[in-house]
Amino acid sequence: MSSSSTLSKVLKIFKLCREFWGKAIVLAITLVLTSFLSAYPIKYIEKIINIATSSAQDKVKAFFLAGCVYLLLHVLNIIFRALFEYLNVYLETQIGHKIRIELFSKLQKIPYRVYVENNTSDLMVRLIEDSKITVSGMLKPLTFIIRDILIFIFGFYYMSRIDLQITLIMVPIGIVLSLQAIKTGPKINKLAEDERQANSLLWGKFSEGIKGIKEIKSYCQEKRFSEEVSKKSINMNKKILSLQKFVIITSNINSAFFMGIIAFIMIFGGYKVSIGTLSIGGLTAIMMYNGLLIDPMINFFSFYQQMQQVFVSSDKIFSILEEKEENSGEIHYKYTFENKLEIKELTFKYNDKIALKNISLNIFKGEKVAFVGYSGSGKSTLCKLLIRFYEPDKGQIIIDGYDIKNISLNNLRKIFGIVFQDTFLFTGTLRENILFSNPQATEEELNEALRIAGVDSFLEKLPFGLDTPVGENGFNLSGGERQRVSIARTILRNPDIIILDESTSSLDPITTSKVIKRIVKKYENRTIIFTAHKLTTISKLCDKIYVFKDGEIVEEGIHDELINRDTLYRKIYNAQFLKSS
Ligand SMILES: Nc1ncnc2c1ncn2[C@@H]1O[C@H](COP(=O)(O)OP(=O)(O)OP(=O)(O)O)[C@@H](O)[C@H]1O
Structure with a gap:
């Protein structure tokens, strides 16, 4: 996938969430603050160690002061971090709701043909799974990665102030990592697409197994059907494993590479302390900054991998959101049939x-x-x-x-x-089902529709008459009774x-x-x-x-x-x- 198409996909997702920009700004502010507060307090550790190893007088007061500031900064960090995490979850649920509703109302406006041509289970997967993956897979890592990048920038800055030479060793890591991400992206995208496809096929089989239970049971095909479901489930597992295997191998190769760099910094830093060009406090702070900088880099790589999976799901969502709606034909208004x-x-x-x-x-x-x-x-x-x-x-x-x-x-x-x-029949009472076509109909109109369609003749058989629950999990009407309900519905529409x-x-x-x-x-x-x-x-x-x-x-x-x-x-x-x- 080219970076421009990646960018356009990210922009598309952001455009969809534009109404939340106010909360996103608050989120960004908490993000900057927690990032800064993660990196800055390390300076005080360097300070304490340097005081401890110096010949200064009244060390206790200096330790106490540095320790108090260190604690205060950490408390602030915890407060902003909690706010950041809550806002993140809040935005995730709100954006999830928006995407699901937009997707569903779009599904109501697209032509009937799309339903006939598409597998309905695949549409369900888009509504439930793809919207979830797009939001949770995109928002959380994206905000966390911004925090990580900021932590990296702050950490890099403070570390370079201690020792620029050692800090610059981090640069090649960034380059190797970016190349690695660009190289593995398309492969992960393909594996994620295969996994989603297998998931959709499994959902399809589940849905057939439930909707077609009458046929399955009457033809004694339970065993064969379960075997088919099992095959689809095994196939999905294979696809999940292929994807995860690739992700695990590539991210662990990266970790090994990072550890090598840390070891090198330890050796080089130790050497600098021994020749007196770096203080012990400085080396300790550098080691802590190292830990701080490595995490964002590893996260960035796994974020990029995760985004490939998000793009597969978001593509499915956008293919519906961008589907042409039914031509509503607003040119002429014509209210009745005259001739x-x-x-x-x-x-x-x-x-x-x-x-x-x-x-x-x-x-x-x-x-x-x-x-x-x-x-x-x-x-x-x-x-x-x-x-x-x-x-x-x-x-x-x-x-x-x-x-x-x-x-x-x-x-x-x-x-x-x-x-x-x-x-x-929708889930609800018989009355609600008939009034579906015209909820404003009067009792008189309803009774007339019931009489014409012949619904009245089987009403007394129902436990609660018109208020009997029907539809899914409701009272089961016969085929002929259902047809009469449908006729009554249409008559009520006049x-x-x-x-x-x-x-x-x-x-x-x-x-x-x-x-x-x-x-x-x-x-x-x-x-x-x-x-x-x-x-x-x-x-x-x-x-x-x-x-x-x-x-x-x-x-x-x-x-x-x-x-x-x-x-x-x-x-x-x-x-x-x-x-x-
Ligand atoms: N969604 C569809 N996709 C492809 N072909 C279809 C579809 N719906 C119907 N057909 C085909 O179009 C032809 C006409 O079907 P249609 O349902 O209009 O027939 P009909 O005369 O109403 O049949 P019946 O009396 O059984 O309801 C048939 O050959 C049918 O197989």
């Missing part, structure tokens, strides 16, 4: 695979429309494009003359209410266009028919788009049916027209009709 939804020559690909090909259709206000077709023919994809979970590769979706890419996203997603096949994407697939035919009839009655003057396999329930209610095959519309018309010709629709309908009868 016509046009889909014009729309083509969409998932990566390189075509999912929708040249789709054109018009849906008018109040119409009930069905998208019909075999599984995988593109119906759900079209629904997701309508609410801009994805952007089309070609063509346009136009509402009352406005391209939806120019309608504010909030507004667009208020026009549409979509009920997906699978329903996610959308202009309601999309029911296979939203009754888990309901029995009688309940499906009742729920659909109530929805159609409630939204008599509004637009409903069904995507459904259960044609017998919806086909006769629809003003238009579009039949999809391999991403294209191959037939369109009303039920009576399509059923009387040799159509794909008739094939699907008859197969279902025979099955249900």
Whole structure:
């Protein structure tokens, strides 16, 4: 990694923390004070030894005075050091909070596509692990290293005043160390990247093991799955060991080098005392300064190594923070659907695979429309494009003359209410889950939504009715019950266009028919788009049916027209009709 990119990474992290500069300045002041107070008192040790070895009168008074000043300086040092350490922890927690929240709110604004394309466990690792490593791995060493550098400067200055010749021996150490750091940096960066990748794969397996427990147990795959987790865990250990082995070897080679230098200074200093060019107090102080100077140098090297690991994590964080947000399309504000939804020559690909090909259709206000077709023919994809979970590769979706890419996203997603096949329940009560779409809804609106969606019919079975906890660790609702909760949620939002994407697939035919009839009655003057396999329930209610095959519309018309010709629709309908009868 070049030093300029290192600098830009450090600057980026600092920019993220800019609001804490006031506290950072106080931290810096305590830093300067503790650094100075670590180096300066050594002068008094030199003084005491020199008094002791001199022929001066009234030595006791001089010892007492020097000892008191030495103690006072140390007490001050302890106070500033405690303040410095507390401020450090305080900033660490505050910056950690800021990064986690920024990261999470950014995750809420990035396109749905990013979630589909990324491994969700990797996103979790970024939220929890990478933010922790970036803050604790960066702030603490960085502040401590600044303190160490200051200690080094003060120590170097006072030591040079005792004996410049011996002090200059420290210079080559600095040069060797810098070269060493520059040489080993990229290798450590690579090893840290491998370790993080292995960590993310292990998290992914853990998460699959928990989310997929139904499948694992029902197929008796517990042993095999545990073995796979174990392999990932062993692999992570290998990567940790490779990194740590490299770090331990390089830092210990450095320590050996430093010890050699100290030994040399001892010999050279002893020689100078014997020929009378250095006092005993001076030699003792130099030995103490040596200890003081060596630590910062070793710390600097390990700090540089640690920073390589921090950069791997901070890169992952910035790759999210710099991710393009959903185009919020603020050009036109349009609050309601008045007349016509046009889909014009729309083509969409998932990566390189075509999912929708040249789709054109018009849906008018109040119409009930069905998208019909075999599984995988593109119906759900079209629904997701309508609410801009994805952007089309070609063509346009136009509402009352406005391209939806120019309608504010909030507004667009208020026009549409979509009920997906699978329903996610949040931790909380059933009431909170239904009110999720519209927390301000009145009790009357809530009751109506419960009635239309058929939630009321299973409420009395629940131990606390609407106040029964559901979601994670809550009461387990059946698939059909969950779908009805989702329908109630969407009704409560009161959308202009309601999309029911296979939203009754888990309901029995009688309940499906009742729920659909109530929805159609409630939204008599509004637009409903069904995507459904259960044609017998919806086909006769629809003003238009579009039949999809391999991403294209191959037939369109009303039920009576399509059923009387040799159509794909008739094939699907008859197969279902025979099955249900
Ligand atoms: N996130 C995705 N990444 C890549 N391909 C996808 C993705 N989602 C869907 N597809 C593919 O796009 C095609 C259309 O899928 P889509 O879900 O729209 O079909 P569908 O008609 O709604 O099917 P179903 O009735 O089973 O829900 C399928 O071939 C599917 O495999």
